[in-house]
Amino acid sequence: MSTEYVIREVLLGITICFAQIPESVAFAFMANIKPPIALHAAWIVGFICSAFGGRPGMVNGATGAFAAIVGTFIPPAGTGNNGEGVELLFPSVMLAGLLMVLVSVTKLSRFITLLPSPVMLGFCNGLAIVIGLSQLHPFEDHETHHWKEGSEMMWMLIICFTAMIIMECLPKLPFRIFKVIPSSLLAIISAIVLEFAVVRNVGSRTATIRDVSEFTLDTAFPIPFFISTEAVSYDLSSILTANGISKIVIQGIFLCLVGSIESLMTAEVVESFTKEPGDGNRTVLAMGGANLLSGFLGGMGGNAMIGLSTVNCLNGGKGRLGPCVTALGIMACVMGAYPLLNFIPVAALAGIMLVVVFHTFKWFTIPMILAAFLPRSLRNKLSLQRKVPRIDAIVIIIVTILCKWPAGTNIAVAVGVGVAICSMSYAWNSADTFEVIVSEEDGMKTYFIHGPFFFTSANRFLKMLNADTDPDQVEVVFSEATSLFDYSAMQAMNKISAEYKSKGKQILFKSLCSKSTKLLMKAQHLMSETEYTERDMEVTDLKGVEYGLGDLPQGGELGDALEKFGVPRSGSKQSTMVNHDDLTVVVGNEVDCLKAPTKSVSRMAKKSPGCIMVCPCTGGV
Structure with missing residues (x-):
């Protein structure tokens, strides 16, 4: 240090x-x-x-x-006072802390980082609006619930705008002192001087923290x-x-x-x-x-x-x-x-927070949202090029509004609604990417499926297969981009398998990835009618091997295989070879090939069936 x-x-x-x-x-x-x-x-x-x-x-x-x-x-009880029910706040904060500990221990925090960008943008905009509107309360008379009037209101506005100008402008001046001393402190000092040297000397006054909550x-x-x-x-x-x-x-x-x-x-x-x-x-x-x-x-x-x-x-x-x-x-x-x-x-605090609001609100979302709904001709005239999908623009608007309106909603509710809309949008769009290609040869009908296989695509899958007209032998081949995601997909597989068996026909699901087969094995008692085979081990999920940093892969199909067959996890300067039955795994750990992710990965099926070689980035297979 x-x-x-x-x-x-x-x-x-x-x-x-x-x-x-x-x-x-x-x-x-x-x-x-x-x-x-x-x-x-x-x-x-x-x-x-x-x-x-x-x-x-x-x-x-x-x-x-x-x-x-x-x-x-907590309902308002006048600026600086505790609202009714404040005693419930402290157990709530303690409960929130306990829940955060549970989120951390169960490693659920990773899901929070998966929030869609439109939800994040709506969150920031909604928070800015909530903070901004709350800064209007000091300018109200809490007994009459009307705006303050006369000289008090005038001086409060002057102090507020003075604080805003100092907060926003002084850091931009080419003087080092304004970059060292925080602009908020300068705004507070200026407001205090203005209040006690000017306002009170002319026979007026505005509220200070002493007046509202000493x-x-x-x-x-x-x-x-x-x-x-x-x-x-x-x-x-x-x-x-x-x-x-x-x-x-x-x-x-x-x-x-x-x-x-x-x-x-x-x-x-x-x-x-x-x-x-x-x-x-x-x-x-x-x-x-x-x-x-x-x-x-x-x-x-x-x-x-x-x-x-x-x-x-x-x-x-x-x-x-x-x-x-x-x-x-x-x-x-x-x-x-x-x-x-x-x-x-108090007016100076409002001015400082209004500047914070200005920088919290994501202003670039306004032209982005407009561009999402305007026709192309009008976008070109207005030079609005930041177009995003309309559903994303809708999510930003909804989350922003729900942060404040209607009564009873808040930021957490707004985020939940935004995530739900984005999830439904993803499910809808993913269903459109699900494709089935059919081929028939020598009495064998094969369905090649591509895309995510879950509840939205399961029904489409069922409608594409016909046990009455298909031949006795049917195969359903999963592409590398196809995985099982939920019980709806598994139920569809079992249902169609039972239907084919009832007609004396056989249907085989082939080339399932390891994650899909694990799901099926865990639900084996629910999948009694389904016959399937696992895809040959792929190595495309290898992210790279780095010398001395836990260099062998720690996950995916290759990583699981290396662990199963006893490949050591520590790096060395020598190649490691492990033989097990018909499988040979060769991992080259030369220092030069470990500086960057491994790109050259090949199954040497012709020379040695069942052999996987992870070779140097720049070397040949």
Whole structure:
């Protein structure tokens, strides 16, 4: 660990700390809870995830995604106050943490990364809209539910726009100081000066954090949520009611889903900067532990912050030290410098978050969606070339809308609906790629099938075969691109086999891949009528052999065979040959051929039947 690395990480950590504090306070208002609940979550989640997570360089804390979910369960009670039912939040966060641990242990986090791009884009757009609309609440009179008027409204707008201009414009000026000092900190300082040096000197005033939810010594330190103090007290009687338990479970599931999605999305963004692979399961595991502790200590929980993580990476942050310094800095501010936080104008927080919204929304999706629905002639006139399939555009729109509307929906529901639509679209399109080619020769009829074989193509397959008119001998040959995916396909095979047998005919399914035969073997008691053969072992799934790095393949048909026949897993500079019955596997491990994936793979059927040779990339067979 070099001195330069430590200095860079510490400075970045301090910088991001001052950027994260106003965001966390704004997210507290958005979630209809008091700011200390979000700030304590910010440093607890931030430190644990940064120190023990699977993605160095990633900033964690209280986020808009968490706040968006929490805000749908806690009704507003005026900016800076806890809404009704806030006591259910903490068990929900703990449940979300427990679910995250289970997701990590069962390695289910890999499925979260498989979310379609249209769903991700809709997620970002919907989150931006939810955050943006929540920034309008400080401009409302919570007693009359009308917009504020007069000089107060005018000064709030001035402070808000001033903060926005500073946030957006100062970093673009060619002065190093504006690249070192976070623009959000400059915006906050400018807003405080404007409020107390100008606004109050002309006989007016706008609301500050002190006015809506004052930081005090009583809220400076986190305590378990079930312990009551003079400053913090919750009605825990509703937790064990049927309604309370149902809300805890639902909210916990939503928080787990949204937190995992945003964290793994952020991990991919960070990986694109650092070019170093992360550990998704470890990321979710650390986040689960962090949320367990955060909920226990009365925090709102959190996950990775995609915006601040990007800022960290753009400025050279790649390690754990910087985000850890950020978390410790927030802790120090909350516990020691909390009186200073009370001077921040609420309108300045709204301005900062509106800039965050501007950069969160994926603006390129607007012309992309328009191009998907406009005719070609109009697209050419408007120079709209970013056309995507209409179903993808529809998914983006639906997910974006469902994040906020109608009432009762939220980001998690929107993601679920988007995934369901994409899945149905994939199933529909995959059915169209399923092809059957028929040939008949010497009393033998052969059906060559190509494409995914699952519930949408199973019915088409059944309709193409006719036991009444087919000859006595029928073969169904699976192509290399054909695999069994579900019980519907297996049931179709067994059903057609039984039908042929009832008419005294034989049907044989040939050239099934190893994954398909494993499915059939596991369901053997359900496939009593089906006769099938496995495809000869293929080696096209070999990804390459790298010297000294666990160089023999670890999966697929060749990998299974190598393990079965005892080929050692460690690399050596000599070729390895293993004989077993009629199978000979020869793997060449010369150093020169192990620098790149093996491309030259051949079954030497003519010279030695049953011999597989993995030969050097540049060498001949």
